[in-house]
Amino acid sequence: MSVLLLVISALVLIYFSIGGKTAAIVMSVATLIGVVQDDWHILSFLIGGVLLALALLITLPGDLRLDKLSRPLLGWVRGRLPKLSDTEAEALKSGSVDWDGELFSGKPEWDKLLDAAPAHLTSEEQAFLDGPVEQLCKMLDDWKITHEDYDLPDKVWKFIRSKGFFGLVIPKEDGGLGFSNTAHSEIVMKISTRSVSAAVTVMVPNSLGPGELLMHYGTDQQKQHYLPRLAGGDEVPCFALTSPVAGSDAGAIPDKGIVCKGQWNGQEVMGLKVTWNKRYITLAPVATLIGLAIKVYDPDHLLGEQDDIGVTCVLVPRDTDGVNAGARHLPMNTVFMNGPTWGTEVFIPMDQVIGGQDMLGRGWTMLLECLSIGRSISLPALGTGAGKLASLATGSYAYTREQFGRSISQFEGVQEALEPIAGYTYMMDAARLLTVGMLDRGVRPAVPSAVLKYRNTDLMREVINHAMDVVAGRGVITGPRNFLARAYQAVPIGITVEGANILTRSLMIFGQGSIRCHPFIVEEIEAAGMEDQDKAAKKFDGIFYRHLAHTTRNALRAFVLGLSKGWLETAPRHGEIQTYYRQLGRFSAAFALMTDVTLLTVGGGLKARQRLSGRMADCLVHLYYATAVIKQWHEEGYPEDQRDLVEWSLQTCLHDLQDSMREAIINFPVPALRWPLRLLVFPLGATGLNGPDDRLGARVAATIVEDKPVRERVSRGTFVNPDPEDSLGRVLNAYKLAHETAEVRHRLHDAIRNRDEDELGGIDLLMGHQRKELVDWACAQGIVKADECPKLEEALTALYDVIRVDAFDADGLKALAKGAKGKRKVVERPGSDS
Numbered sequence: 001m002s003v004l005l006l007v008i009s010a011l012v013l014i015y016f017s018i019g020g021k022t023a024a025i026v027m028s029v030a031t032l033i034g035v036v037q038d039d040w041h042i043l044s045f046l047i048g049g050v051l052l053a054l055a056l057l058i059t060l061p062g063d064l065r066l067d068k069l070s071r072p073l074l075g076w077v078r079g080r081l082p083k084l085s086d087t088e089a090e091a092l093k094s095g096s097v098d099w100d101g102e103l104f105s106g107k108p109e110w111d112k113l114l115d116a117a118p119a120h121l122t123s124e125e126q127a128f129l130d131g132p133v134e135q136l137c138k139m140l141d142d143w144k145i146t147h148e149d150y151d152l153p154d155k156v157w158k159f160i161r162s163k164g165f166f167g168l169v170i171p172k173e174d175g176g177l178g179f180s181n182t183a184h185s186e187i188v189m190k191i192s193t194r195s196v197s198a199a200v201t202v203m204v205p206n207s208l209g210p211g212e213l214l215m216h217y218g219t220d221q222q223k224q225h226y227l228p229r230l231a232g233g234d235e236v237p238c239f240a241l242t243s244p245v246a247g248s249d250a251g252a253i254p255d256k257g258i259v260c261k262g263q264w265n266g267q268e269v270m271g272l273k274v275t276w277n278k279r280y281i282t283l284a285p286v287a288t289l290i291g292l293a294i295k296v297y298d299p300d301h302l303l304g305e306q307d308d309i310g311v312t313c314v315l316v317p318r319d320t321d322g323v324n325a326g327a328r329h330l331p332m333n334t335v336f337m338n339g340p341t342w343g344t345e346v347f348i349p350m351d352q353v354i355g356g357q358d359m360l361g362r363g364w365t366m367l368l369e370c371l372s373i374g375r376s377i378s379l380p381a382l383g384t385g386a387g388k389l390a391s392l393a394t395g396s397y398a399y400t401r402e403q404f405g406r407s408i409s410q411f412e413g414v415q416e417a418l419e420p421i422a423g424y425t426y427m428m429d430a431a432r433l434l435t436v437g438m439l440d441r442g443v444r445p446a447v448p449s450a451v452l453k454y455r456n457t458d459l460m461r462e463v464i465n466h467a468m469d470v471v472a473g474r475g476v477i478t479g480p481r482n483f484l485a486r487a488y489q490a491v492p493i494g495i496t497v498e499g500a501n502i503l504t505r506s507l508m509i510f511g512q513g514s515i516r517c518h519p520f521i522v523e524e525i526e527a528a529g530m531e532d533q534d535k536a537a538k539k540f541d542g543i544f545y546r547h548l549a550h551t552t553r554n555a556l557r558a559f560v561l562g563l564s565k566g567w568l569e570t571a572p573r574h575g576e577i578q579t580y581y582r583q584l585g586r587f588s589a590a591f592a593l594m595t596d597v598t599l600l601t602v603g604g605g606l607k608a609r610q611r612l613s614g615r616m617a618d619c620l621v622h623l624y625y626a627t628a629v630i631k632q633w634h635e636e637g638y639p640e641d642q643r644d645l646v647e648w649s650l651q652t653c654l655h656d657l658q659d660s661m662r663e664a665i666i667n668f669p670v671p672a673l674r675w676p677l678r679l680l681v682f683p684l685g686a687t688g689l690n691g692p693d694d695r696l697g698a699r700v701a702a703t704i705v706e707d708k709p710v711r712e713r714v715s716r717g718t719f720v721n722p723d724p725e726d727s728l729g730r731v732l733n734a735y736k737l738a739h740e741t742a743e744v745r746h747r748l749h750d751a752i753r754n755r756d757e758d759e760l761g762g763i764d765l766l767m768g769h770q771r772k773e774l775v776d777w778a779c780a781q782g783i784v785k786a787d788e789c790p791k792l793e794e795a796l797t798a799l800y801d802v803i804r805v806d807a808f809d810a811d812g813l814k815a816l817a818k819g820a821k822g823k824r825k826v827v828e829r830p831g832s833d834s
Contacts, residue, residue, distance in 0.1 A: 161233025479806025
């Protein structure tokens, strides 16, 4: 009884986070009661006394605990904690922790999520979206850009420069527009729904580029000189990071700068002799100012005793002797300017080091902090834009396209594809807005930026693939009519750049997040690395037992909440989604427990356990996206017409989260821990979270098909050209006319189905393009009223026009192959679908 009461009291105290003197008194009383109940049995007294002594040793501070427990534990822990390279240590110091830290805590404080300032636009930013951004989109003809000109038109380049698109985030006092990160994201997203090539051209100077680096780290002189020129478009920037042999490992770049003296503007100055060979550099072919990431060496010790100074960011004017740029890559039939740049022993003065000579060797930190901003905005915005375009276009097409006398949107197989298009787009948008809201609050979200880059580009691929399945043959024929081809071709770009998704998922998200976001690990690593053993032991003593209580509490929470299916967890009452809050709280505790067990048992071997790291990354992704959906619904006032999308998103995230955690447990690299983990996390089995059912899925599919406000919400931010000659405008015009004539066409279809062959008078033999003959027959038969005939014919013409595809004559194709303007010939003849 004494042992049982002691253990129970300790667990209760840990579960409710009660410590210190209160805990010591409670455990002492519990042990005393137990010993009395056992009639002062000697064995009970001894066991209870030993356990109580150990508990008090942990609970109460003092030299005894430090010498007898903490010092030996520190030696053991040193062998378990991950070993960090210099670049990893730098990565941990950069960026900051926000909502991601709550998810790692095991008990997220929902008020921190719901009360955080949301993403928002100022009236000035909205006016820019409604004005210059809208005007820019109207100037873009994506077919001509990608198949005829292989570049943006000159007037578009001039417009982008003159209207400040290269200086969206540069402060107004430096000549820029001074817009928020939310505005940056909205602008890139909207342009991307019109032209990926134009969107990339705009986004790169505003994400990872000389402008942002100069804003945060540049000298006053550098800012005064370059920022106004970059904001006004007088300078076109690029930033060259990727080397052929380094790839995603930026720390392994071979490009170098040797400290030396040289001539610059007729004077001998201290500088760097730079040699580089970079590829995949966006805007490099047209850049006038090239940013470079290099490693700096000082073999002659002109600056000090150190040979290897480290990664450094420098600026090289394009017109400097020895600079090579201008050749182009063609990334998957998008034609934004992208290409290699190289140079051999090109001399630049120290003034061209970003931040000046004092920032030599600080480039890795600079890049990491700016990457956390850029990766939170640019590619997530592109992914969301692709989802919104696919939702709007594919939902419209599914409604207008008819087979077997019915709209294909009524077929369950098509609904099964429309469902994730709508749901995933809603999720991408919510995660995008949550993260840019963090940025606008001054957070540098290193882990969320990796989560968002990986997941939004991955969901973009899912959405576009489903859209292509629905549109089918209409989507695979290249031509000016195709509204999906460019998004489909651009998918691998988003997956690959700014940290390939395989790398991001299997190494970065959980590998960095488990340490950066953990409430104790960073301090423990610091204690383990201290040379002064007394100070190390004292620092460790102040952390480790709190860490131990944290792990035990999360194990208890995971087990108790698993047994109760989350019902013992407190949940906000907003939106009547308490069930989802409880499940997310339960899995946050399980995720925190799994994180601690992984770090304790795998430790430094986590880099080699990339399947485990990837599955744990997926757990964090699903937690993050579910909570982003809750945040966004909260900010919009819980509109009821979004409930189906919200519940679909939450059920999908929880189902996928359960699967990812289950896979992590059954494949855990320490077999002896699999069953204990399964018991703690899934005491009743991995059941009950089955994902959305068919009825909910059908309603979610309908959100992008039915002409209701929620359809506009899903596609909000998409550029729309209503012109029937536009690739998207054509399907939207047909969608509008199909709704306006739905009742008339229903009458016509019923008449054709219900009349016998003699009554039809051969009308069933008409080809699809013989619309006038069909309308004339319906009017003569009294099926359609005379005043309805013009509108019906217009609608039938539009519906037929939507399914037509482009066809080129032989000379036109040859001209296209040569990069010239091809002669396009749209064939229209009986029986043709072209």
